[in-house]
Amino acid sequence: MGTPEFACGILQALTQLPFVELVGVVSQPDKKVGRQQKLQMTPVHALAEQLGLPVMQPQKIRTDYAEVLDLHPELIVTCAYGQMVPEAVLNAPQHGCINVHASLLPKYRGGSPIHTAIIQGELESGVTIMQMVKKMDAGDMLAVRKVAIDEADTTEMLHDKLQAAGADLLKECLLDYLEGRITPIAQDETQVSFAWNITKEQEQIDFSKTGRQIYNQIRGLISWPVGYGVIAGQKMKFWGVRYREDKTEQPSGTILGFDGMGMLVAAGGAMIVITELQMEGKKRVSAKDFYNGKGKQLIGCRFEPVSSTK
Template sequence: MGTPAFACTILQRLLNENCQVVGVVSQPDKKVGRKQLLQMTPVKELALANQLPVLQPVSIKTEYTDILAWNPDLIITCAYGQIIPDIVLNTPVYGSINVHASLLPKLRGGAPIHKAIINGDKESGISIMRMVKKMDAGAVMAQRKVIIEPQDTTGSLSDKLSLAGADLLMECIPLILNGTAVFREQDEAAATFAYNISKEEEKITFTEDVQEVYNHIRGLIPAPIGYAILNQKKMKFHRVRMKRQPHAYQPGEMIGMMDGGYAIAASNGFILVDELQLEGKNKVDAKAYFNGSGRNDIGKIMQ
């Protein structure tokens, strides 16, 4: 049971290891883009490519009878996106487990990778846990740490975590099946939460320390992508670096080219934008932007 690309790595590993996947459950397809074309979830695409049956309940709380009809021995979830009812969780002989992208009880919720980077954490990881009705609160069987590098984005960290999750899962499944798996309850007092990114959180503020601004921007790459307002239009930041350096510029002031990127002033340093996107335009690199409107934007203040 999963929805985004992150979960595809898990499904693919199960198939590679010749696990008998009797069915796949994913979120309903969504309309995307200006033309509002219906797009399959990445997990559904992978499932159909491997001739696996797929169910996409709008609400799994009431639409679960077809899942029960598969009579699964074990349910594995990874970034599925709905709260699964007890009648489904309790059906398999070996229970239901979840591959979660944090070191629980830290960062329960739907955006643990985004928030780990935004928070400036030095490490993240994978937790294999028993599924319960409460969000990411089940007993944990195994964990594996993954270092967050200074240049990591949500995209690059997702790739590392999905591979670590697939590896750890394949170590855990035999222990679950032979009855030697040990699950330990989480410390509720230590729980923190990583709720899905809100529209308000996509807005970048340059008044904070340059490290915090940098963390915020790279935590939103490759999606949903952070932005600020210039000339009353959005500028989205697709690839950035940071440079810590004292200066007398105003926060958000457009500086021009610096070390190969387009510099924007933050507290105690600069954000060097390597790739950006102006509202209604395609993505461009820093030099192309500077040679276009960017030269005239020097001295303006990002809002």
């Protein structure tokens, strides 16, 4: 049971285990995208079709789960499915349900653990495989794999690291779990924190924060949903960023100029360098190309405070 690209790594891992017979895949309903509202398969749905696996996409798994139970699964593996799985499903398999979650539980339960780890400036993240219970991401832990977060990592980069780590960890521990060689470990409820889904408000970069916080917010939103600032009445999305220790007395959010690396912006007393950007209604461009166009006109302008825009 899974929906986004991250869960595809787990589905692929299951196909590589000789003792696993995949009898079905459950994913969120496909959605219409773009101006033409074309129906687009979820990444897991598309992969399952390639693999020739039957796919179920209930609108509400909470009530519409009979088709799942009819398969009589011995084990259900979930990863970023996106709906709360009802107890009738959790209790049905002989070996229960296990979940692959992209954080070091009990830290960052919820829907945006990868984004949140970057935004919070964490130096490490990881993957936890746990037994599923009715409460979100609260089950006993079966296996953990730590992954370092590098200084320049974006959410996209960390996503790929964790996807690979999760697939490897599942392949290493699944047989031991099925044969009873793993002792589940309860999560420490006093250490619980949550990573709620990213809101529209969080997409606007808050230049009132420290330089590091601004840098982390930008890279934590690359490459989805992509953070932005508002300058000269237009949105500018930030697709690439670097941090620079250079000090500046200019107000945070001021475009200081351009150099060989990109567009220099004052950020909480320090600087960030925007290497790739996208103006509202335009294509993504390098900072160099932007300078040769409209960019030089914006030197000295300042990104608007978060409170002044919707």
